[in-house]
Amino acid sequence: MKIKEFFGKFLSLYLWGNLLAMLLVVVGLCFGVKYGLEWYTHHGEGIEVPKLVNMTSKNARLLLAESGLELQVNDSGYNKRLPADCILAQSPGPGMKVKPGHIIYVTVNSPSSPTFAIPDVIDNSSYREAEAKLMALGFKLLPPKRIVGERDWVYGILSRGRRLNTGEHVSIDTPLTLLIGNGQFGDDEDIDYTEPEYYFRGEEIDDIDDTDDEIDEFKEIKESDTREQTDEEPVE
Numbered sequence: 001m002k003i004k005e006f007f008g009k010f011l012s013l014y015l016w017g018n019l020l021a022m023l024l025v026v027v028g029l030c031f032g033v034k035y036g037l038e039w040y041t042h043h044g045e046g047i048e049v050p051k052l053v054n055m056t057s058k059n060a061r062l063l064l065a066e067s068g069l070e071l072q073v074n075d076s077g078y079n080k081r082l083p084a085d086c087i088l089a090q091s092p093g094p095g096m097k098v099k100p101g102h103i104i105y106v107t108v109n110s111p112s113s114p115t116f117a118i119p120d121v122i123d124n125s126s127y128r129e130a131e132a133k134l135m136a137l138g139f140k141l142l143p144p145k146r147i148v149g150e151r152d153w154v155y156g157i158l159s160r161g162r163r164l165n166t167g168e169h170v171s172i173d174t175p176l177t178l179l180i181g182n183g184q185f186g187d188d189e190d191i192d193y194t195e196p197e198y199y200f201r202g203e204e205i206d207d208i209d210d211t212d213d214e215i216d217e218f219k220e221i222k223e224s225d226t227r228e229q230t231d232e233e234p235v236e
Contacts, residue, residue: 084110127144127152128152
């Protein structure tokens with residue numbers, strides 16, 4: 001094949017026609033997939049989710065039903081400033097567009113404050129440790145009450161004048177008062193003191209001062225034994 005004929009094939013209308021047809025097919029497929037999916041999924045079309053926060057779940061359910069949407073409660077919280085059964089949060093949020101029949105999940109306000117168990121802090125932690133644990137759970141703490149005992153050690157918890165026990169469930173709206181030590185001890189507290197024991201020559205004695213004569217006697221005996229051993233001549 002001559003070089004002229006070889007390059008002449010690149011100028012063939014048949015070749016360029018096939019390339020153009022392939023290009024048109026690829027472009028057509030791209031546009032078809034793009035607009036076809038948008039048409040199939042109704043992209044850009046949908047129902048705008050209304051704002052449900054601060055509404056009661058009953059009214060919110062009626063409002064969503066008019067738009068072809070559904071409501072489902074999936075969690076609860078507590079806000080004492082709002083009435084019970086009031087919606088605290090929603091998902092999807094207001095303004096989002098969803099398809100008809102979509103479920104809107106909401107969090108409603110509980111009719112009563114939650115309760116938590118008193119952690120194991122009574123006679124088991126310092127004031128700072130107990131304060132951190134209780135406040136992390138949401139409890140409100142009043143100024144502590146100091147009693148006789150080790151300084152800043154927690155000896156009890158009061159709730160409206162009543163002492164609480166570890167594990168007892170209490171509302172987080174109930175203020176708590178910690179009973180902590182003031183670093184002082186009462187006069188009626190006994191301090192254990194163990195009298196030291198003294199031994200001399202394997203025998204227990206009551207008072208170390210009473211053994212002076214015995215110790216001197218023991219030293220004289222040892223010195224006498226030492227002199228006798230020194231004076232003895234070695235036997236050949």
